[in-house]
Amino acid sequence: MIEFLSQPWAWYVSGPIIALVMFLLLWAGGNFGVSSTLRTMCSMGGAGSKVAFFNFDWKSQIWNIVFVLGAIIGGFIASTLLKNPEPLALSSATVEDLQQIGIGFDGAIAPLSIFSWESFFSIKGFLILVVGGFLVGFGTRWAGGCTSGHAISGLSNLQIPSLIAVIGFFIGGLIMTHLLFPLIF
Amino acid sequence: MKFLKYLLIGILFGIVMTKSEAISWYRIQEMFRFQSFHMYGIIGSALAVGVVMVAYLKRKEVKSLDGDIITFTDKNFSIPRYLLGGIVFGLGWALSGACPGPMYTLLGNGFSVFLVVIASAVLGTFTYGLLRDVLPH
Numbered sequence: 001m002i003e004f005l006s007q008p009w010a011w012y013v014s015g016p017i018i019a020l021v022m023f024l025l026l027w028a029g030g031n032f033g034v035s036s037t038l039r040t041m042c043s044m045g046g047a048g049s050k051v052a053f054f055n056f057d058w059k060s061q062i063w064n065i066v067f068v069l070g071a072i073i074g075g076f077i078a079s080t081l082l083k084n085p086e087p088l089a090l091s092s093a094t095v096e097d098l099q100q101i102g103i104g105f106d107g108a109i110a111p112l113s114i115f116s117w118e119s120f121f122s123i124k125g126f127l128i129l130v131v132g133g134f135l136v137g138f139g140t141r142w143a144g145g146c147t148s149g150h151a152i153s154g155l156s157n158l159q160i161p162s163l164i165a166v167i168g169f170f171i172g173g174l175i176m177t178h179l180l181f182p183l184i185f
Numbered sequence: 186m187k188f189l190k191y192l193l194i195g196i197l198f199g200i201v202m203t204k205s206e207a208i209s210w211y212r213i214q215e216m217f218r219f220q221s222f223h224m225y226g227i228i229g230s231a232l233a234v235g236v237v238m239v240a241y242l243k244r245k246e247v248k249s250l251d252g253d254i255i256t257f258t259d260k261n262f263s264i265p266r267y268l269l270g271g272i273v274f275g276l277g278w279a280l281s282g283a284c285p286g287p288m289y290t291l292l293g294n295g296f297s298v299f300l301v302v303i304a305s306a307v308l309g310t311f312t313y314g315l316l317r318d319v320l321p322h
Contacts, residue, residue: 005204008204008205008206009201009204009205011205011222011223011224011226011227011230012226012230013205014201014204014205014207014227014230014231015205015226015227015228015229015230015231015232015233015234016230016231016234017197017201018198018201018202018205018227018231019230019231019232019234019235019238020197020234021194021197021198021201022231022235022238023238023242024190024194024197025191025194026242026249026255027247027249027250027255028190028191028194028249028250029249029250029251029253030191034284034285034286034289035284035285035310037285038285038303038306038307038309038310039310039314041307042307042310042311042314047311047314051311051314051315051317053313053314053317054311054314062188063188063191064191066188066191066192066195067191067192067194067195067198068195068286068289069192069195070191070192070193070194070195070196070197070198070199071195071196071198071199071202071286071289071290071293072195072199072289072290072292072293073192073195073196073199073293074195074196074197074198074199074200074201074202074203074290074293075199075200075202075203075208075289075290075291075292075293075294076199076293076294076295077196077199077200077293078199078200078202078203078204078293078294079203079293079294079295082200082203082204084204088206088209088211088212090211090212090215090221091215091220091221093218093220094211094214094215094218094220094221097214097218097220098211098214105211109203109206109208109209109210109211109291109294110208110209110210110211110282110291110294110296111210111211114210115210115291115296115298115299116298117297117298119298120298120301127280128280128281129281129298129301129302129305130301130302130305131277131280131305132277132280132281132282132283132302132305133277133281133288133301133302133303133304133305133306133308133309134277134305134306134308134309134312135273135274135276135277135280135281135309136274136277136278136281136283136284136285136288136302136306136309137277137305137306137307137308137309137310137311137312137313138273138277138309138310138312138313139270139271139272139273139274139275139276139277139309140270140274140284140285140306140310141270141309141310141313141314142266142269142270142273142274142313142320143266143267143269143270143271143273143274144260144266144267144270146274146284146285146286147228147278147284147285147286148284148285148286150267150271151228151232152228152231152232152235153235154260155232155235155236156232156235156236156238156239157239157257157259158236158239159259159260160262161260161261161262161263161266161267162260162267164264164267164268164271165267165268165270165271165274166271167268167271168267168268168269168270168271168272168274168275169271169272169274169275169278170217170275171268171271171272171275172271172272172273172274172275172276172277172278172279173213173216173217173275173276173278173279174217174275174279175272175275175276176217176275176276176278176279176280177214177217177218177279178217178218180276180280181279
């Protein structure tokens, strides 16, 4: 059983389980939108006294903080007990593209050359970790949601604003990958 | 105890995000380079099930655990807010290879440096709050 679950999960298994997560959250009385937790953490830290946007009852959002704590635990379980012994099956075209910009494929789930504390103290690493995180946090709140809130929850509810946001996600992602990556790396 | 269910749902989410490799920086690159169907398959199949599910929940007025009917609010229409905010988000998504859900999940995968990414994302959200009144919505 453990061996079976330790293989990578196919997209047609994973996608419906993500939809199940959305349903379970709705059924429990919450909703599926991870980026709201970033705003909640600002309020928990006292930002509400300075900026009105963070002056809301963050205690009503504790359930979402508990949900992401669960995601951390789930990530731990999946990478230890259910660890896939094989290297990531990345397409050879992507391996070659990344090689060309100087990022060797190491078979891990994320490149250890970038996502490590040593990397944090280099210019490139700092850019990816700090600027990347900042843009995600800034953009998601401006757009009113992230991949979970717009691409899954919003589009499932046939919301045109979510479609516009997802188009924006892809415009930004394509600009970064195809125009900016060759300059950065 | 009322939070336990959210913890368990979160654990399921963290496991599926890891085992599907949707948290992988490499998979996000593969997606933005159109070199694999994998990520499109995950999002597409989640959406196919999600659309049917939400339509059913609305039509049948299904109740949540607390006994309230599950409701969905329509989002206010705007183009600049969603398009510009979305583009900024997309730039960060491709660069860090992680949207908010994967950031937390990767922390659990042992990438402790994601504490920096999450802290930066919180700072980004805080900065948005500061500039909210001057940004187009």
